[in-house]
Amino acid sequence: MVLLNDISLSIPPGALVGVVGSSGAGKSTLMNALSGFRFAQHGHVFYNQLELYQHTSCLREQIGCVPQDSIVHYSLTVDHALYYTAKMRLPATYTKQQIHQRIDEVLAAVGLIERRNVLISKLSGGQRKRVSIALELLEKPAVFFLDEPTSGLDAGLDYTMMHLMRRLADSGQTVIIATHSITHIMLCDYICFLAPGGRLAYFGPPGEALTYFGKSEFAAIYTLLEPGEDPLQIPMDAESRFKVSDAYQRYISGPLNSDKEYIEQRSRSYVKKRTSQRCNAWKQFWLLAARYLELLKHDTGNILLLLLQAPVIAIILLVLIRYEIGTAVFHTDRIVECPVSARIFSPVGLPDIPALDSRAYSTDCQRVQYHLRVTLQGKAYAAKKGGIDNALQDFIVPGSGTDAQKILFIISFSAFLFGCVNAVREFVKERSIYQRERALYLNILPYMFSKIVILGFLCLFQVAILVLVIATVLPFTRSGIIFSQILEIYITLALTSLAGLMTAWRFLPWHLLSIGQ
Known part of the structure; x- marks a missing residue:
C-alpha cells in the first residue's frame, strides 16, 4: 500500500509550512518521513545537501518534532521535565546557570512561566502541548515539526498556538505543521495540500491556493479533492494538474534544480562537533535514575501498586499454608519421611528390605542414616545395597515432601514474577517516551540500567x-x-526476582523500537 506517492518539496529556511488535507491523506506519514522518525522506503530527504537517512545521528539534534499526542512524563513538574531534558540534550559545556536561563527563555516563549512548578498531569490539554513544544525548543532546532498542534484546543488556544508558530518562523526556524484547522492558515508562508492516497495537490503560498483551485475558501478545497466513484481518479487528476502548473515550477522544481550554497563536508563536520558535546552514557544513567525516582515519588498510585504486590501474595500463601497444608510443612521430618519401628533391621538373615511394623515411632531420615553408619546390621545392609544413599531410598516414603515443594515453587515463581512484572510495566508505560527520546539522544544501556538498578532494589524489598x-x-x-x-x-528468592527482572528486559522487543525501521 502506497502512503505517499512521489512527493517532492523544497522548503526554504525560516518558513512556516502548513500540511493540510483530509483524514488519511498522509499528513503524519509525510511529517515522519521528513523528520526521519519513520524512514520512507524510497526517496531522499536533504538538509543543506546532507542526506537525512544516511546521517540521521548527525542531523537529529537540528530537528525538533512534537507528535500529535503529548509524550511527556505527567508525574513531573514543568520545570523538572525541562531540566532533565536540558541536561541530556544541551551541550555538556552548559553550566547550571545557562541551563536555567535557557529554560526561562523557552517557558517565556510558550507562555508557561507561571505554571513552571505545576505537575504536568494538572495542566490543560493546550498547556501540555506547549510543554511538548518547550522540550523541543530547548536545543533551538533549525527545523521544527508539529503534528496537529492545535488538535482539541478551543479557538483562543488555536489562535495562540498558530501565532507562536509564526513567531518561531520569524526568528529563523523552519516550522512545519500538520493540521486540520484552517482558521489561521493564512499565517503560513506555504501550504502543502495532500489529496487522498498521499498525492501532492498543491504547494505554495496560501493566498495563491484559492486562486489555483478557483475557490473562495479553504473548506471548499477539501470537498473538491474528495474521491468520487473512482477513489483514485480525482486525486490523480489533481496531482497531474499541479505538476504541470506554474506553481510547481516556481516553488518546487525551480528551487530543487538551483545550485546549493552549502557543502556536505562542512555540514557534516559541524553537526559531528556539536553531537560530540552531548552528555556521556554515565551522566545519562544518573540523570535517568534521578528522574525515575522523582517519577515514583509523585506517582502515588504506581508506587502503592508496586509495594502491595508482595504482601497480597504473601497473605494468599499464608491462607493456603494454614488451612490447606499445615504450618509444619518445612519440619525436617515432614520434608522427607522415613517411618521406622523399634526394629529398624531384622536381626536374622538381613533381608533385602527393612523390617517395619505398624508401630513406627519416628519419621526422621537422620535416624536411619545413623543406623546405616553405626550399627552392624545397618553397615551390612548399606554394603549389600551399594552404599548408604542407595540403602536410604528403601526407607523414604514415595511422594513425601510434595507439600513443601509446592510452597517453594509458588514462592519462587512469585519472586520471579515480581521482577518480570516490574520491568514489563515500566516498558509498556514508557514505550512512547522511550521511542521519542531514543530518536533524539537516548542510549539504550543507560536507560535500561537506570530502570534495572531502581527496580532491582524494589525487588529486594518486595522479596x-x-x-x-x-x-x-x-x-x-x-x-x-x-x-x-x-x-x-531470602538470598535465593532475591536472586530469583532479579533473574526475572533481567529476563524481562532481555526479551523486550527493543528491535521494534529502533528508529527508521
Whole structure:
C-alpha cells in the first residue's frame, strides 16, 4: 500500500509550512518521513545537501518534532521535565546557570512561566502541548515539526498556538505543521495540500491556493479533492494538474534544480562537533535514575501498586499454608519421611528390605542414616545395597515432601514474577517516551540500567516483605548451610526476582523500537 506517492518539496529556511488535507491523506506519514522518525522506503530527504537517512545521528539534534499526542512524563513538574531534558540534550559545556536561563527563555516563549512548578498531569490539554513544544525548543532546532498542534484546543488556544508558530518562523526556524484547522492558515508562508492516497495537490503560498483551485475558501478545497466513484481518479487528476502548473515550477522544481550554497563536508563536520558535546552514557544513567525516582515519588498510585504486590501474595500463601497444608510443612521430618519401628533391621538373615511394623515411632531420615553408619546390621545392609544413599531410598516414603515443594515453587515463581512484572510495566508505560527520546539522544544501556538498578532494589524489598510475612507462620530454623535458614531463603528468592527482572528486559522487543525501521 502506497502512503505517499512521489512527493517532492523544497522548503526554504525560516518558513512556516502548513500540511493540510483530509483524514488519511498522509499528513503524519509525510511529517515522519521528513523528520526521519519513520524512514520512507524510497526517496531522499536533504538538509543543506546532507542526506537525512544516511546521517540521521548527525542531523537529529537540528530537528525538533512534537507528535500529535503529548509524550511527556505527567508525574513531573514543568520545570523538572525541562531540566532533565536540558541536561541530556544541551551541550555538556552548559553550566547550571545557562541551563536555567535557557529554560526561562523557552517557558517565556510558550507562555508557561507561571505554571513552571505545576505537575504536568494538572495542566490543560493546550498547556501540555506547549510543554511538548518547550522540550523541543530547548536545543533551538533549525527545523521544527508539529503534528496537529492545535488538535482539541478551543479557538483562543488555536489562535495562540498558530501565532507562536509564526513567531518561531520569524526568528529563523523552519516550522512545519500538520493540521486540520484552517482558521489561521493564512499565517503560513506555504501550504502543502495532500489529496487522498498521499498525492501532492498543491504547494505554495496560501493566498495563491484559492486562486489555483478557483475557490473562495479553504473548506471548499477539501470537498473538491474528495474521491468520487473512482477513489483514485480525482486525486490523480489533481496531482497531474499541479505538476504541470506554474506553481510547481516556481516553488518546487525551480528551487530543487538551483545550485546549493552549502557543502556536505562542512555540514557534516559541524553537526559531528556539536553531537560530540552531548552528555556521556554515565551522566545519562544518573540523570535517568534521578528522574525515575522523582517519577515514583509523585506517582502515588504506581508506587502503592508496586509495594502491595508482595504482601497480597504473601497473605494468599499464608491462607493456603494454614488451612490447606499445615504450618509444619518445612519440619525436617515432614520434608522427607522415613517411618521406622523399634526394629529398624531384622536381626536374622538381613533381608533385602527393612523390617517395619505398624508401630513406627519416628519419621526422621537422620535416624536411619545413623543406623546405616553405626550399627552392624545397618553397615551390612548399606554394603549389600551399594552404599548408604542407595540403602536410604528403601526407607523414604514415595511422594513425601510434595507439600513443601509446592510452597517453594509458588514462592519462587512469585519472586520471579515480581521482577518480570516490574520491568514489563515500566516498558509498556514508557514505550512512547522511550521511542521519542531514543530518536533524539537516548542510549539504550543507560536507560535500561537506570530502570534495572531502581527496580532491582524494589525487588529486594518486595522479596523481603514476602519472606518476613511467611516467616510469621512457617517456623524457619536457625541452622542453614552457611547462614540462617531464613537468610538463605531470602538470598535465593532475591536472586530469583532479579533473574526475572533481567529476563524481562532481555526479551523486550527493543528491535521494534529502533528508529527508521
